[in-house]
Amino acid sequence: MITDDMPLIQLAIVLVTAIGALNVGLANVAGTNLLIDVANLSGSMLDYAHIAIGAAGAVTIVDLADLVQDGGYDRIEPLED
Secondary structure: OOOOOOOHHHHHHHHHHHHHHHHHHHHHHOOOOHHHHOOOOOHHHHHHHHHHHHHHHHHHHHHHHHHHHHOOOOOOOOOOO
């Protein structure tokens, strides 16, 4: 999914999505929340982080749906409309 010619914004979106997935996995398996324990977020900053992770996940789903519909990376550009 990550390529050498990937735009910086798309790389950031993939990384935020991965951090969100890791956070959910650790919360269920180990009972720890990375955003609270490591990043020391609380209150409205924690809410903003959750919104950013959700938005990044939505963009990733749309990008993957376009990838599947178009048959792979050979035929599309990243974040193609």
